[in-house]
Amino acid sequence: MSTDYKPNSKLDPNAKFADNERLKTQSNFLRGTIEADLKDQLTGGFTADNFQLIRFHGMYQQDDRDIRPERTKQKLEPMHNVMLRARMPGGIITPKQWLAIDEFAGDKTIYGSIRLTTRQTFQFHGVLKPGIKEMHQMLNSVGIDSIATAGDVNRNVLCTTNPVESELHQEAYEWAAKISEHLLPHTKAYAEIWLNGEKTETTEEPILGSTYLPRKFKTTVTIPPNNEVDVHANDLNFVAIADNGKLVGFNVLVGGGLAMTHGDVNTYPRKADDLGFIPLEHTLKIAEHVVSVQRDWGNRVNRKNAKTKYTLDTFGTDTFKAEVENRAGVKFEESRPYEFTHRGDRIGWVEGIDGKHHLTLFIQSGRILDYPGQPLKTGCRKIAEIHQGDFRMTANQNLIVAGVPADQKDIIEKIAREHGLIDDSHSEQRFNSMACVALPTCPLAMAEAERYLPELIEKTEAILAKHEIPNDDIIMRVVGCPNGCGRAMLAEIGFVGKGPGKYNVYLGGNREGTRVPKLYLENVGEDVYLPALDELIGQWAKERNEGECFGDFAIRKEIVAEVKVSKTDFHA
Template sequence: MSEQKLAANEYIKARSRHLRGTIEEGLANSVTGAISDDDTQVLKFHGTYMQDDRDVRNERKEQKLEPLYSFMLRARVPGGVCSAEQWLAVDDISRQLTTSNSIRLTTRQTFQYHGIPKRNLKELVQSLDRATLDAIAACGDVNRNVMCNPNPVQSDLHAEVYEIAKHLSEHMLPHTQAYAEIWLDKEKLLSTEEEVEPIYGDTYLPRKFKMAVAIPPDNDVDVYTNDFGLIAVAENGQLVGFNLTAGGGMGSTHGEVETFPRLADDFGFINKEDVIKFAEAVVTTQRDWGNRVNRKRARLKYTIVDHGYEAFKAEVEKRAGVKFQPKRDVILQDRGDRFGWVKGIDDQWHLTFFIECGRIKDEPGKMLQTGLREIAKVHQGDFRMTANQNMIIAGVPESEKDRIEAMARQYGLLGDVLTTTREHSIACVALPTCPLAMAESERYFPEFMTKVEALQAKHGISELPIVVRMTGCPNGCARPFAAEIGLVGKAPGRYNLYLGASFEGTRLNKMVRENILEAEILAELDELFGRYASERNADESFGDFVVRIGVVKAVIDAAKDFHG
């Protein structure tokens, strides 16, 4: 009986010599702005994707020119925290080495650059390294940027949890020296055959892997949408451990019912000393049990569905050498950020800016990139990126508060009157750079949100927050399937409309209309907002309301309910 053929990426990883491939040769080839197909896959493990400008693709084809290739690089910034000095370097790199001349805050609490010419890629990585930043494992079939509540307001608990998240990120990095050799000109190993990946093995994970750490009552990191989650449990204000979740993931494929988004399962409580043991156990179980034949079914969520919850739990306990304890009671209430000034426990002030769709760039009347640069020149604290694509200027002393606020207003970082619905909204990049995008997202989303806000105002519900998210494809980067109103691109100008997720992020939504235009979406929302205004119960969220009145059935078991 012949051996089952693996997914193409498995062979690419196997012959990559621990993620080296022929990237160096490809970077040196000045004849083309591209690199080879195999290296395109390997390069993701270095935090970089090759893209082209789809706005000009047809025009260039008619001119018999190759696509306008460039690269996107996503940094690894555990918990989204960087210093003011680092932010100045991040800003300088964007202006010197990219054609987009902007910075984008991502939904995974880091930043990324678009429009990097191939000739600038190595210099860019080296510039990040000089600022003690990197892009190692920011993409690819490994654990990616570890998210953690960045809000420094509430307690010492937050600082302790952040350190655990940072340690988790470092511990889960690949051991290969490929990144240092290719980008930082470190001495090359004479042979990579003896190089060992103790957690990932020679072919790494079957698919990408995402981790997040939440601190109740906040669920700003959308912990249940991640492959692996930790929910902090405190007693008398002191961290004692975490509820562990596993098996979340947003990606799916239009029309293929064997694929579906899923929220993670609760597995139980673990002591804080056992975090690394359990993280390794979950990751290595996925490494060994995950689907390496069909990449569309390769995420951890499918591994748990296919093997069964109890079998997976038993295997994780076996590998960790520790049993799960009963889940502790926690309450998750909100996924949004706190805007404006908030005073922290150390008497320092923290100022959160709304950055629409996470795009930091200078435009008339809103010189966001210049404003953050000028603040970074005088600020002595941190810059903290949130999972909602916003920015916190953290650690501002009382004596500097007025100056920082004046600068923020001068450059358009403050001053807009925002609805709570817009404050809870996020969108992916989509066109023109994302190769997976079927429809607009970032470029269209602000205009769409204005129309949603007008409908809320029409029905007198502007003060009620609704989580709205949009993506250009079903890959789910902006976590649309966990939104009370989710829009997922199907074709130019057309979206699938999903409704019914919970406000706090503990239930998925479900499709109610397929492949519809803006007018149809707004008509649907107009009717539902009218009913919500007159029929809602006290303190009832929009997602709970549409489930209660029967617009959609609650998704309890994603494998059975999401498409059913």
């Protein structure tokens, strides 16, 4: 079977492909002229196609937007730098690896921080052009790379951390790692450019195709009842089905995605569809052919409609499923029952079935840096220097110190408390709020997110206290644009940036992460949405049913309509 793109029958065969398709076709399997660009000292950035191609190598070109106007006034180009996102399937990192990335972040980046992301990995922000190659070589020396963590490929594979049921988690994690490896690009461009590897000719990409995927592709492995990875935000999800504590297979969910475009009703967030159950031995085959169908049927004309969710809505889920079955030679069985009950991290200590202890540290917005009175980065480094287990980065931007023997608990907790990594004053509202990076580094951000979140949490806490429910919480997420990074479109209250200080406010998601919220207020500032939330939270406090979360209350009271089918309901 050919791995080249075949235009799907739903599109005009004479339609002009998006320019990204030309770029990939002419890139010599993602090499482009990146090496020549690296030697260009006239600019701190990457030019022409290379600006896009470096994404396939795990990097985005950015600049500090806070200082951009001043540099423009001085007739200087923006302070170009790159953000790197590492490939860490399942979010597991060793203390040795942690110490290496800590040192590089402190010595070789503009901002000095390590940032944990909603993709269950870490990012470096602010690496200048002369240090990029050194960064990749440092990562390689400790067994880390950034291959395919961005661009039109399968990205970092997420896995429920689940430190308590250690044996089941280990099995699920191993499958996340296998899926990640199986779906990686075969081109050796990464090693050639960044690691001075031997030049080799690439003639094909057996799974991804010579022009790779139509758009980014995200995959998870999750262990119910925890939905911390937010399966409905991802193209492909393997929901673990266990029998007597042993993994026997997966339910396969396809077609989730949260990105949209302001003002474009043909774009929308969408939940994933359940295609059915597969035994373990078919996992890689099914993963490969969900990808291959999306590769061949996805929209390469309009990138705004190129994600898997739109392919399912164009062809129909049953047709997509049948094609996967045909290519894989595997029939899906009837889905096995499972239930999601929560998706937050259990902050603090828990004990696993193996007798080991696990400490989940809350890291607001995932930003690990030494702040006045809160030297978080130093604290993590001191723990890494003595820790005998591993670390697990969560999809909620937190950090688990996993596999701690009983005789090390006290010293690790002491370090964590002394460095502000444990703060008993934090509310449940703070634990269940999240933001994307946004300003000043993200070029797509329309409004603040990470820098605004602490203030918004405090104001929300005050509203909860005013209505005499200070210990209750609402899953709240703030993002600087509608691209979906902070998963606001699965929140009970989602703020999506529209302009400086202005947000669209969405209500009606649920605790389990199985419902898309709906627009409640459009393009408003604090003067509008804070009084509105004050009124709604007051109503919730007085009129809710026992145990009813805010999102469910908003649907039951018809504050917003329930989004059942995104294509028809989200913009209605």
